[in-house]
Amino acid sequence: MPAARVPIPPRLRRRAERQYLIVRAFNRRRALKPVVNRTAQIRKGHILAFVTMRNERVRLPYFLDYYRKLGVDHFLFVNNNSDDGSGQYLAAQPDVSLWWTNASYKRSRFGMDWLNRLLMKYGHGHWCLTVDPDEFLVYPHCDSRPLAALTGWLDASQRRSFPAMLLDMYPRGNIEDETYEAGTDPFRIASWFDPANYMISKNAYYGNLWIQGGPRTREFFTMDPLAGPALNKIPLVKWHWRYAYVSSTHMLLPCHLNLVYDESGGEQASGCLLHAKFLSVFAQKSAEELDRRQHYANSKEYKAYHAGLRRGTGLWCSESRQYSDWRQLEDLGLISRGNWA
Amino acid sequence: MTPEVRLGVVLLCHAELDAAAQMVRIWVSGGARVSIHIDSKAPSKAVARMQEALSDLPDIVYSRRHRCNWGGFSLVKATQDAAQLLLDSFPDTTHVYLASGSCLPLRPVRDLVAFLALDPHRDHIESVSAYDVGWTVGGLNEERFTLFHPLDWRRRRWLFDRLVDWQRALRIRRRLPKGIAPHLGSQWWCLTAATLRAILDDPRRPEFDRFFRYSWIPDESYFQTLARRHAARIESRSLTLAKFDHDGRPYQLYDDHILMLEESHCFVARKFWSGASRLLAHFPRPEGTEPDTGAPQPQRFERLINRTVRRRLLGRPGLYMQSRFPRKDAENGKTSAPYAVFQGFSDIFPDFETWLGGLVDADVHGHLLGPEMAEFAGRPRIGPGAISNSTLTRDRDPVGFLTAVIRISPRTQIFQFSPRDNQALNWFMATDPNAHIHVVTGAWMLPLLESGMPFDDIRRVTAQLQRAELAQLDVLNSVWVKARVHVHELTDFLARPEAILMQALQQLPVKPAAAGGMPKMRDPGGLANLLRRLRNSGLRPRLSGDGLPLPETSPSERTAAE
Structure with missing residues (x-):
């Protein structure tokens, strides 16, 4: 029997994959040029945020503001060759460490190699939040309890990861109708979402749930829903240097970190990442990203958006709901407090 | 005026010593004497800081430090030593309250004293017969006592379960010491000094200690069982509001619980999150003109907790989402409505x-x-x-x-x-x-x-x-x-x-x-x-x-x- 035909147990395959990802991340260490390194400020028990971004200057002020209020202690940014002044802005922030790179986003597994590298080096032993600049974490009781309360409770419950599904938010009218101003709350404009339009299946190999749906699938991918964007995310993890994100923050290895759901009928605690992608800045960005061709699956998503949005279709429909607070999301069954009373 | 009540508190502190120091101050300023046990796992720097912060207080003593594990006999040992020290240092103490460093007094200590003075010979300790108790964690009831449990359930779960299976298969049954009937209940109690002395000075104490050393979670059964042997009148309800989830962990209290805790009218609640600054500033409530001797009414708070436990274990029927994806036929309701x-x-x-x-x-x-x-x-x-x-x-x-x-x-x-x-x-x-x-x-x-x-x-x-x-x-x-x-x-x-x-x-x-x-x-x-x-x-x-x-x-x- 040829060696290639010998079945390899999934456990070993996953382990090999994880080790490959770690080595790969380690090899990217020289691709990242430190601009400002304030990681000496990090103390034991601090909550860290890891972000990779390109040309997001407009979104950054509110992003930093939002997460500082939640209780993130330090931000670690990778600036992928921005030319709109994001780098200068971030370098001036007192709680930001900044790296710069001009390597290919696509060939760094859509930035995950860079973040895995930073997580490995600085995240070990900390609760780490890995998000994009247009993702805003909402969790049960987030209006009255800071992030440290959540991580403290997760620690006490001996859980190391916390799921937060991506919830696409969109404005009522056309995306270009209202211009987004830096520093303002994007969800004043994009305050609508799809309440129940989500499809779930289980990934047997990695053990995570694969969630699709939402306005993007409903409008742009009805002909091929399997190609639609994945919405399941696990952004908050108590990091260990041996962990690795596999594909964006959708899943991790080792796979016990992906088991953030209950299979015997109960509910575990979960949150949402409100996705402020569909703002006035989006149309221009999607044209630019199409030119760069650096996105997932040959930028299929961006092509679809661009075609769809040129037709002038908004994402709003009569069944959309307007966002009010986390309680609304919990009643709808998008998030759950689990047993965090 | 009924006979005077002199309250002593045994305070078990594990982590978060800064917050614990704050609690000591609350107890002492309410007129209680405090005997403090600090887990020997706590870092020495934090201990020094705590002792420094409390150096100006009278009426506090530090007992010998033990290394405490969840559900281990070391917790009982720590309690015994601290209680003994308290009774020796302040012999006129009439009541002893067992609390932890993360137990927050909700009402003024004077209210508690007045409440105890209503019936000074009553012991407030939850104590339910192990044969009739409904709540079990880990599927053990009277086997808590009839089998040997030398292992830590939290850290060596697999080995613990195998040991139980093995003892069941071999039909191993420990004999209970004569004269005691196993009882269980909340770890947090308030005993009269007379009862506590009787327990600590019992001539058969080495025998009982030996027995409880290998029973499971002795901190919830040692005093509960022995109080039945020595106490005159038992009020089988804990004065501390402490609810546990299905895994045996206490619920944490946050700023948004203030209103509900105030309504519960309890004396002490467990366990607060150390970052809940508004909660810590709000409680204990200031003393009124007259001491309020009303009994605790924790029902509404307990309902809230029971609801969340149900949410965690059964979930909402017909809901399929990122953190609830039931297996086929384990759905607890496949759909939400007819x-x-x-x-x-x-x-x-x-x-x-x-x-x-x-x-x-x-x-x-x-x-x-x-x-x-x-x-x-x-x-x-x-x-x-x-x-x-x-x-x-x-x-x-x-x-x-x-x-x-x-x-x-x-x-x-x-x-x-x-x-x-x-x-x-x-x-x-x-x-x-x-x-x-x-x-x-x-x-x-x-x-x-x-x-x-x-x-x-x-x-x-x-x-x-x-x-x-x-x-x-x-x-x-x-x-x-x-x-x-x-x-x-x-x-x-x-x-x-x-x-x-x-x-x-x-x-x-x-x-x-x-x-x-x-x-x-x-x-x-x-x-x-x-x-x-x-x-x-x-x-x-x-x-x-x-x-x-x-x-x-x-x-x-x-x-x-x-």
Whole structure:
């Protein structure tokens, strides 16, 4: 029997994959040029945020503001060759460490190699939040309890990861109708979402749930829903240097970190990442990203958006709901407090 | 004035020593003496900081430090030593309260003293017989005492369970010391000094200590059991508000619990989150002019906790989401509300959907699982909950589709079904107690009569649909069915359509002022003829029933068929 035909147990395959990802991340260490390194400020028990971004200057002020209020202690940014002044802005922030790179986003597994590298080096032993600049974490009781309360409770419950599904938010009218101003709350404009339009299946190999749906699938991918964007995310993890994100923050290895759901009928605690992608800045960005061709699956998503949005279709429909607070999301069954009373 | 109460507090501190120091200050300024036990796992820097912060306080003593593990005898040892030290240092103490460094006094200490003075010889300790107690963690009840438990349940769960199995298999049973009956209860108690002295100075104490060393979670049974031996009057309720989740961990208290804690009127609550600064600033409530001796009323808070435990263990029925994705048949409710499925009715009555929609107070959809699109009521492109009518997105996760439609809509959902539709949910619906399924078998033939298709095509379609419906009927006739299923054969239905329709309507929310009357029926005239042609072409129609008159068949043919 040829060696290639010998079945390899999934456990070993996953382990090999994880080790490959770690080595790969380690090899990217020289691709990242430190601009400002304030990681000496990090103390034991601090909550860290890891972000990779390109040309997001407009979104950054509110992003930093939002997460500082939640209780993130330090931000670690990778600036992928921005030319709109994001780098200068971030370098001036007192709680930001900044790296710069001009390597290919696509060939760094859509930035995950860079973040895995930073997580490995600085995240070990900390609760780490890995998000994009247009993702805003909402969790049960987030209006009255800071992030440290959540991580403290997760620690006490001996859980190391916390799921937060991506919830696409969109404005009522056309995306270009209202211009987004830096520093303002994007969800004043994009305050609508799809309440129940989500499809779930289980990934047997990695053990995570694969969630699709939402306005993007409903409008742009009805002909091929399997190609639609994945919405399941696990952004908050108590990091260990041996962990690795596999594909964006959708899943991790080792796979016990992906088991953030209950299979015997109960509910575990979960949150949402409100996705402020569909703002006035989006149309221009999607044209630019199409030119760069650096996105997932040959930028299929961006092509679809661009075609769809040129037709002038908004994402709003009569069944959309307007966002009010986390309680609304919990009643709808998008998030759950689990047993965090 | 009743005899004076001098309160002493045994305070067990593990982590968060800064907050614990704050608690010591609250107790001492309320007039209590405090004996502090600090876990020897606590870092020496933090301990020094705590002692420094408390150096100005009178009436505090530090007991010998033990290394404490969850559910280990070391916790009892620490309590014993600290209590002994307290009684030795302040011999006039009359009551001893056991609290932890993360127990927050909600009411002024003076209230507690006044409450204890109401009946100074009563011991407040929750103590329930181990044979009758309902709550168990880890599936052990009296086996907490009759087996040996030298291992840590939290850290060596697997080995712990194997040890239990092994002892059960070998029928190992420990003998209880004579004169005690095992009792369990909350770890946090308030005993009179007399009872506590009796427990600590009992001549048989080494024997009891030896026994409890290898019982499971002795901190919840040692004092609870021995108090039964020595106490005069026991009030079997803890004065500390402490609820545990299904895993035996205490619930944490946050700023948003302030109102509910105040309403609970409890003396002490456990356990606060050390970052809850508003909570720590709010409690204890300032003293009133007169001490308030009202008893605690924790019911409302306990209801909240019980609700969250239920949410964690059972979840919300019919919800499928990122953190609740039940295995098949472990759903605790496959769907969230009753719904009705009508199969064959829309074939017999072409405008059945509108007729029913006018009659009942519910959303009447077309064929939600239909092959062209999900036919939502009114045929919108985007249905309830912003669910697309595309068949591709629907068939990507049919269970999610149906449960989401049912869960997101406030009204009862009714939809049509037929063998032409996606059959993926047959088992799901048949095993769902919320489903009402009304089937007229073979009704799908009636549209074929009017289709004008060539006979060969009709024959092929009939064979396909018949196969699909037979497979579905196998499901509906299985022993696993939980749905309410009503199956009628087409000919039975045609014989008395009104009676069967009314029977189906009885289980639906019919509008009060709905007009009766029957919907327009398709003409079943050519059916007998079609069935005969099908039979003659070699296909046996098995679903339309055998009540149709077959006028054209000759007697000899009929005998052959029978």
